[in-house]
Amino acid sequence: xxxxxxxxxxxxxxxxxxxxxxxxxxxxxxxxxxxxxxxxxxxxxxxxxxxxxxxxxxxxxxxxxxxxxxxxxxxxxxxxxxxxxxxxxxxxxxxxxxxxxxxxxxxxxxxxxxxxxxxxxxxxxxxxxxxxxxxxxxxxxxxxxxxxxxxxxxxxxxxxxxxxxxxxxxxxxxxxxxxxxxxxxxxxxxxxxxxxxxxxxxxxxxxxxxxxxxxxxxxxxxxxxxxxxxxxxxxxxxxxxxxxxxxxxxxx
Numbered sequence: 001x002x003x004x005x006x007x008x009x010x011x012x013x014x015x016x017x018x019x020x021x022x023x024x025x026x027x028x029x030x031x032x033x034x035x036x037x038x039x040x041x042x043x044x045x046x047x048x049x050x051x052x053x054x055x056x057x058x059x060x061x062x063x064x065x066x067x068x069x070x071x072x073x074x075x076x077x078x079x080x081x082x083x084x085x086x087x088x089x090x091x092x093x094x095x096x097x098x099x100x101x102x103x104x105x106x107x108x109x110x111x112x113x114x115x116x117x118x119x120x121x122x123x124x125x126x127x128x129x130x131x132x133x134x135x136x137x138x139x140x141x142x143x144x145x146x147x148x149x150x151x152x153x154x155x156x157x158x159x160x161x162x163x164x165x166x167x168x169x170x171x172x173x174x175x176x177x178x179x180x181x182x183x184x185x186x187x188x189x190x191x192x193x194x195x196x197x198x199x200x201x202x203x204x205x206x207x208x209x210x211x212x213x214x215x216x217x218x219x220x221x222x223x224x225x226x227x228x229x230x231x232x233x234x235x236x237x238x239x240x241x242x243x244x245x246x247x248x249x250x251x252x
Contacts, residue, residue, distance in 0.1 A: 006126060007101030009189070010051045011043040012093050013070065015108050016080040017058035021221055026108040027064055028219075030228065031239060033246050035219065036061070038111035040068040042240040043104075046118035050100065055093045056080075067247045073097065086201050094195055102191055105201070110186040111228070111239055112214040118187060121209045125189045133203020134190035138181040139216045146170060146177050181208065184216035213237075 015026040015036050027034035036054070043052045054065035055073045057080035062072040073096045079088045086105070094103060104122075106113065125135045146169030148159040163169040169177055187209070194203035214237040219228055231237035 006122075007129070007191075008050045008099075009048060009102040009104060009122070010053055010094075010097060010100040011049040011104050011106055012090060013039055013043070013052070013054045013065070013106050013108060014086070014089060015054050015056040015058075015061050015065065016075075016084075016089075017056065017061055018080060018082060020082060022219075022225070025219065027061060028225070030111060030219075030225070031232070033242055034064055035111050036064060036108040037068045037242055037246075038240045039106050039108045039113065040065065040070045041242045042113050042115050042118060043106055044069050045115040045240065046122075047115070048118050048122045049104070051097065053093060053097065055089050064247060068242070068244065087195070087199055090201050091195055091199070094192060100192055102189060103195075104190075105188040107185040107218075109219045110184070110215075110217065111219065112217045112237055113186040114215065114238070114240055117211070117215045121187055121189060124209060125207065128207055131205065132207040133194050133205045134188060134201075135207040135209050136183055136188050136202065137186040137209045137211050137216060138183050139211050141180045141182040144169075144174060144177050144180055146172070146180075181210075184211060185218045186211055186216045 013036065017024065019025045022028060026036045040052060043049055052070045053073055054070045055075050056062050056065065057075050057077055062074060065072050073093045075089050075092055079092060121135060146160050149156045150159050158168065158170050160169060163172065188202065190202055194200050214231055217228065219225055
């Protein structure tokens with residue numbers, strides 16, 4: 001159930017149809033359901049949202065979204081390219097809906113995000129709501145930027161030229177380096193005013209949300225789907241429960 005006296009919030013699930021690395025990745029089957037279904041199911045089951053809405057440019061995707069219980073905002077094709085910035089479709093979706101105090105972006109390529117993940121993030125955001133414009137999911141990086149390089153011509157330079165001269169970061173063991181976190185795609189929460197007043201999706205002050213276990217696993221490349229099946233079968237990863245059968249082919 002929604003928290004008493006909490007700000008209103010809408011879940012925005014982006015599902016454009018033009019993916020290139022994995023064709024139709026947002027609806028690619030995963031254990032019998034299109035990937036998007038798990039995000040819709042988690043959002044609905046969390047009890048956090050006043051509305052769960054899918055933004056898409058595809059009539060087929062829209063039918064699937066409605067089958068799983070989401071509302072739909074059809075976005076213009078010019079906002080659905082592989083270089084279209086998020087602010088465009090977020091601004092469009094919020095403009096098409098009744099006003100909400102906050103919004104959360106839940107990307108369909110993060111199917112292991114659970115209802116409890118969303119509730120935990122919302123609780124943390126509410127506790128610090130006066131201090132931050134937004135919350136964003138992060139996890140400790142596996143590949144430290146202190147060991148990354150920039151190549152210009154035939155010269156290579158450290159991306160981050162820090163650390164003591166006698167022990168630069170690029171020549172240090174991982175445990176000795178500063179902790180660095182990388183964002184993942186599982187969720188974002190922000191005040192709607194950051195879109196209205198600053199035309200950004202995150203504002204200027206950010207709150208970290210540390211994902212746990214498999215919550216931040218993202219499916220973007222073909223090998224990611226094999227990894228998803230592996231962690232389900234061998235490592236106990238669980239997908240959100242879905243309360244209805246998959247849509248019939250041609251009758252989503």
